[in-house]
Amino acid sequence: MALFDCTIEATCGHARALSYETAHGTFHTPMFMPVGTSATVKGITVDQLHQLNSQVVLANTYHLSMRPGADLVEEAGGVHKFMNYDGPMLTDSGGFQVFSLADTLKLDADGLTFRSIYDGSYVRWTPESNMRIQEQIGADIAMQLDQCTPYPAERSFVANAVDLSANWARRCLAAHKRPDQTLFGIVQGGMELDLRLESIRRLREIEDESLAAGGRRFGGFGIGGYSVGEDHETMFETLGQVARACPEDRPRYLMGVGNPTTLVRAVREGVDMFDCVLPTRTxxxxxxxxxxxxxxxxxxxxxxxxxxxxxxxxxxxxxxxxxxxxxxxxxxxxxxxxxxxxxxxxxxxxxxxxxxxxxxxxxxxxxxxxxxxxxxxxxxx
Known part of the structure; x- marks a missing residue:
């Protein structure tokens, strides 16, 4: 298999079993990813992760870029060497963490400015600088910078977030160059099905333009903006249609969800990947x-x-x-x-x-x- 090849090994209804090739090995879905926010799954050693047959560990760009800093992680040889983990890894862009700090956030079309929770300093991110940070950290999968909307939210606010996230997706895909790392686009749209489908349409349009210009495509699709305050039934009113509107030939990743029953239901709807702090936090x-x-x-x-x-x-x-x-x-x-x-x-x-x-x-x-x-x-x- 070539790097970032995705193979559909079986389907059963809408449920899928995939294999996905990365520079640090192949992972298989459906799967849950333990969250190692600061390059550590809290209280768990790397040996224990292997003993548990964990496949992919998630780390967070916001926290690692603040402490110890992306430059230091890069100097250490990347996040794999830094934490002594030799399996596939994924970095969240940190957008969710930034948008949860709404009282210190200043947002514009070019990027965002926020105040660090560590030292109070102001930090400026653009899609381009966020890609640079994630390339320095060096996980196998990076996520685009996007605007995550809370629940409930006015439709006009959600629509603007879809537009901004799509524009940033285009810039992230153009800026992302690291060959041993792939980039996932992120679907937004709140609980509005038509906005969710529009978000997917825009992402597919963006990668078509990129490929036509000799660029790259998204390695997979994150489904963001769920599990942000709504009840599970509200999420499932649209989740299945959203998941199945994403390309069949790449992974579909429901971000930030770790409730066991939700995982079982979401797999049935066509979702492949999950992450959440829930198991270690509880x-x-x-x-x-x-x-x-x-x-x-x-x-x-x-x-x-x-x-x-x-x-x-x-x-x-x-x-x-x-x-x-x-x-x-x-x-x-x-x-x-x-x-x-x-x-x-x-x-x-x-x-x-x-x-x-x-x-x-x-x-x-x-x-x-x-x-x-x-x-x-x-x-x-």
């Missing part, structure tokens, strides 16, 4: 995913429960530690408790997507979907 709060639903390990009922966390789980935490011990660690605020629950929660989502992939390859995704949706866990997520 672990630090003392909550575990399980085949029967969420488990609050602070609950007194686990005090003398010397059984595994999840009887059907094969992760290192469930194979070696009891609910009673995990509750003890959580109650004592011991860092090991958050680490062991993070290992388990990451395994839970990674394994869920592994089983989803197997179901697609076997032509049995609808059965897999129905079994999950009828399970005790599905109603608790």
């Amino acid at each position: 672990a630090r709060m003392g909550t575990a995913f399980s085949s029967t639903g969420r488990m609050n390990m602070r609950n007194a009922k686990f005090t003398r429960d010397f059984t595994p966390l999840d009887h059907s789980c094969t992760c290192p935490t469930c194979q070696n530690y009891t609910r009673a011990y995990l509750r003890h660690l959580v109650k004592q605020n011991e860092m090991l408790g958050a680490i062991l629950l993070s290992v388990h929660n990451l395994h839970f989502l990674l394994d869920l997507m592994r089983r989803a992939r197997e179901a697609v390859l076997a032509g049995e995704y609808e059965q897999f979907y129905e079994e999950w949706m009828n399970s005790p866990a599905a109603k608790d997520y």
Whole structure:
């Protein structure tokens, strides 16, 4: 396979099983990506990531560009060498983080100015400078700089964000030159289906113009601006049509979503890739995913429960530690408790997507979907 080749290995309904080639190996979908915002998945070593069969790790351009700085990461040999991770990686452009700082943000057609949360200094980004930063960081997949809209938002505001994001996508694609890194475009449009479809049309038009001029195309399509305040049913009113309007021959990446039931439903609608801080963040709060639903390990009922966390789980935490011990660690605020629950929660989502992939390859995704949706866990997520 050539670099950034995408192979559709199987389909089952709208669900897909893909393989995608990068400079640091091939990854397979459907899949969940652990979030390593600052070049570390919180509390998890690289060896543990490999043990959990993690495929792609996500890092964040905003945070890495602030600390330790893109120049330093580049000097270290890129983010892979910097954190000693030899698998595929993806960098979010940092746009979501910037737009969450609305009180310090100044936006114009050329770019944006914002105040750093680290030292209070003002930072200026354009699509071109953002591409340069992501090329310095050196992940296998970069994301275009876009405007992420909140929910709810006025239609006129969302329409303007679609237009701005498309204009920035054109500039990002023109500026992005690193040959061992690909660039994903991002679909915006809020909950407005026609604006979502217009966003996709504009992205496809942009890459057609680029290819006609001897340039590059987008390596995949991120679907942004969901899970920003709306309920899940509102998201699913449009998500399937949006996903399937994206090109069939490249990955479709639903950004910032990690709820297990949402993943299972989104795969059924044609989504391939997911990321979220949810598994590690909830672990630090003392909550575990399980085949029967969420488990609050602070609950007194686990005090003398010397059984595994999840009887059907094969992760290192469930194979070696009891609910009673995990509750003890959580109650004592011991860092090991958050680490062991993070290992388990990451395994839970990674394994869920592994089983989803197997179901697609076997032509049995609808059965897999129905079994999950009828399970005790599905109603608790």
